[in-house]
Amino acid sequence: MKINKSSLNLAIYILAIIFLGFSVFRIFSTPTEKSTASTAALFESTINNPEGKPQSLKQFQNKIIVLNFWATWCEPCREEMPELSNFYTNNQSKNLVVVGIAIDEEKAVKSYLKKTKVSYPIFVDEDKGVTLSKNLGNHDGILPYTVIISSQGIIQKTIPGRIHQDQLDAILKPLLQPSKSL
Amino acid sequence: MFSRMFNFSKKITILLSLFFISLFINGAIGNESLFIKDKNDFLQPDAAFQLTINKNTQSIEAAFLIAKDYYLYRDKLKVEFDRIPQKQILLPVAEIKTDTHFGKTEIYHGTLNVSIPFDKNHPPKEISISYQGCSQKGLCYSPIKKEFKFDNIQSINSNAFSSTSEVDTMQFLLQSQHIGLILLGFFIGGLLLSLTPCVLPMIPILSSIIFASHKRSSQQTRLKDFFLSLSYVGGVAFTYTLLGIFAGLSGNLITTSIQSPMLMGVLGVIFILLALSMFDLYALKLPHFIENFIATSILRVEGGKYLNVFIIGTISSLVLSPCIAPPLAGAIIYINQSRDFILGGLALFTLSIGMSMPLILIGIFSDQVLPKRGYWMILVKEFIGFMLIAMGLFIMSPLFPENMDQIAYSILLLSFSIYLFMANRRFKYSVLSWVHAIAFATLMGAILLFGVTLQKIKVLDNENISNTTKSNHVSVLPFKQIQSLDDLSRELNQRDSKMVMLDFYADWCVSCKEYEKLTFSNTKIKEHLAAYTLLQVDVTQNKAEHKALLKHFNLYGPPAILFFDKQHNEERTFRIVGYKNASQMLEHLKTLEHENQ
Incomplete structure (x- = not known):
């Protein structure tokens, strides 16, 4: 077999460099790439409010977002809502927003909100809600599911299951501080 | 010349090990979520609610096994036969739970057996079950919908798959029905390998083990020979299975970025490089000192005892002659892609069993039965080389x-x-x-x-x-072209009560062309689709907004057709991914319209 050895060697070196480059690239790029990509889809979405009017989620871009997926039939979700509601009222002035997306029927959410006061905006869509939460890492469809997104649109933390006040405070403290000093 | 050849082999070996190291590094990064998942103390939905379906002559029996501290809601349990909701569901008496908001709700703990009768003369072909449940530990699960198809299958366990749409069902088919085929493929691959000079180095090892045990005890039986070779093969299979499991676990790199053309190119080239070694252009080897070390340790282990023989088997499969490495590497890349460690383990297990067939035969008949060695073995080896080239071409084919x-395949066949x-x-x-x-x-x-x-x-x-122009293709249907999610939401926000069909198209997508030529051109289909708002995205150029659209719907690329109902919500279960001919498409549209009346 006669093959030009030096050109083959060159090809091998180039390939080796590509491999190394690719893996190094992945090591450094994976985390950020993952999180901005998935919130990009979030901000592109429109979703109905409980009155059935479609709203764009773009309005929340550039804010610190506590995104909470819930349902009326989910007891732990309802348990944490007053705490989230309180949290929102206390921090509303700090470029922070709590957003509730109900994976539920419009009717159920409407009647629930009549009885229970929630200070933060709520949206409803059973199918879209499932897709959105899946896109944000909720592969098992856990409820409640809370995603904390920085004002740069980067996912800071995802919390499956019931969230507690002290947990929220701990995660959001570093995010809220810089805006205070400004 | 020889030393240069050797240098060359070394370089390729280094290169390939670099590649595998980066594969595993990447796998480790990608699997972060796997480790995080373990930390949480909640179960996966399919583990929390294990569903088994049985079909009797007159009813469907659904049995739920609900994990401890988990429960299902009675009123959320819904069953559809062939997409028609069933009212007559026989449910046992439920427990009453007092809910702070809804008051008394009915729930099930432990086991739940549901019986859904059907008309004997019209047994359902497809059934879907939706259910919702929570854990007492403070979390719930989004509504779960499972679809089952009954053709000849009488009983299905949901753990094998979870399906919410046709796409998922397809993946399930890939996973379970084809698993036999995949494994058969690996077994045949192993058999082919056993006919190459690759397995030859194992034969003297095994023969000497058996010979050694003959020496020690006088009452040596055929049976014992057989068991000895079996435990040797067991050792070999053990190593391979571990390799397969590891490859499956670390697989993430390829699946997450299989879309990237660069990776396709690189993988394709790797396969072709591997193939070259089958033609003895270079040899893929472990470094010499490792090889020597293992070889000497094999000699030190005492033969004749089953456990020892097993250990020799595990070790000697690592030092096998150079030519087993390329096909093995190919198999590992394949498994890596599947990301399924059970499949990975099984696949390499069957491969090693196929490969060890001659060893087992030696155990039974000593080595007289083996086919005579000869040049034909080299033919088989080089045939595997051709197969590897074909696989490389296959991986690169989208490029x-x-x-x-x-054309490339035919040239390969010709050569x-x-x-x-x-x-x-x-x-x-x-x-x-x-x-x-x-x-x-x-x-x-x-x-x-x-x-x-x-x-x-x-x-x-x-x-x-x-x-005429390639980028602005003209469809047989009056599609309105859209570009981005904004376009789409503008279209969907229009207050008409027309259903919407959204088609993803690309110039390079062969099925899309077939849709145009064979399906959309059908007059009956045209009639049906006249009532729809027809939208099309041409993702040939794959701009950022196209990617965002695909990502939004969790699609990998065309062909894909999505439907939206009159309220303009997506009918997730009616998604089409892949090709449907005119009559299949017509059937699909009819069921969709039936449901939306």
Whole structure:
């Protein structure tokens, strides 16, 4: 077999460099790439409010977002809502927003909100809600599911299951501080 | 010359090990979520609610096994037969739970057996079950919908798959029904390997073990020989299975970025490089000192005892002759892609069993039964080389211009047949009619494939001429072209009560062209679709907004057709991914319309 050895060697070196480059690239790029990509889809979405009017989620871009997926039939979700509601009222002035997306029927959410006061905006869509939460890492469809997104649109933390006040405070403290000093 | 050759092999070996190291590094990064998942103390939905379906003559029996501290809601349990909701569901008496908001709600703990009767004369072909549940530990699960298809299958366990749409069902098919085929493929691959000189180094090892045990005890039986070789093979299989599991676990790199053309190119080249080693252009080897170390440790382990023989088996599979490495690496890349460690383990297990067949035969009959060694073994080895090249081409095929991949295949076939014709001369064989026969057959195959491809190119060319410009393709249907999610939401926000069909198209997508040519052009389909708002995204250029659209719907790319109901919500279960011919499409539209009346 006669093959030009030096050109083959060159090809091998180039390939080796590509491999190394690719893996190094992945090591450094994976985390950020993952999180901005998935919130990009979030901000592109429109979703109905409980009155059935479609709203764009773009309005929340550039804010610190506590995104909470819930349902009326989910007891732990309802348990944490007053705490989230309180949290929102206390921090509303700090470029922070709590957003509730109900994976539920419009009717159920409407009647629930009549009885229970929630200070933060709520949206409803059973199918879209499932897709959105899946896109944000909720592969098992856990409820409640809370995603904390920085004002740069980067996912800071995802919390499956019931969230507690002290947990929220701990995660959001570093995010809220810089805006205070400004 | 020889030393340069050796240098060359070393370089390739280093290169390939670099590649595998980066594969595993990447796998580790990608699997972060796997480890995080373990930390949480909640179960996966399918583990929390294990559903088994049985079909009797007059009813469907659904049995839920609900994990401790988990429960299901009675009123959320819904069953559909062939997409028609069933009212008559026989449910046992539920427990009452006092809910702070809803008051008394009915729930189930432990086990739940549901019976849904059907008309004996019209047994359902498809059933879907939706359910919702929570854990007492403070979390719930989004509504879960499972679909089951009954053709000949009588009983299905949901753990094997979770399906919410046709797409998922397809993946399930890939996972379970084809698993037998995949494993069969690996077994045959192993058998082929056993016919190469690759497995030869194992035979003297095993023979010497058996011989050694003959020496020690006088009452040596055939049975004992057999068990000895079995435990040796067990050792080999053990190592391979571990390799397979590891490959499956670390697989993430390829699946997450299989879309990236660079990776496809690199992988394709890797396969071809691996193939070259099958033609003895270079040898893929472990470094010498490792090889020596293992070889000497094999000698030190005492033969004759089953456990020892097992250990020798595990070790000696690592030092196998150079030529087993390329196909093995190929298999590992394949498994890596599947990301399924159970499949990975099983696949490499069957591969190693296939490969060890001669070893087992030695155990039974000693080595007289084995086919005679000869040049034909090299033929088999180089045949595997051709297979690896074909796999490399397959991986790279999306990169080729349209139909070029088939041309490449036919060229490969052609060169294989030329190779076979020459083989007889090369090995100074007296006439080997079967080699000639195969050579002739592949030649015919190559010509046939080439001809068919040329024909196809001609057809597509004609089409291109009629469409004049390539990037602005004109469809047979009055599609409105959209570009981005904003466009889409603008369209969907229009207050008409028309259903919407959204088609993802690309110039390079062959099925999309078939849709145009064969499905959309059908007059009946045109009639049906007249009532729809027809939207199309041409993702040929794959701009950022196209990617965002695909990502939004969790799609990998065209062909994909999505439907939206009159309220303009997506009918997730009616998604089509892949090709449907006119009559299948018509059927699909009819059920969709039936549901939306």
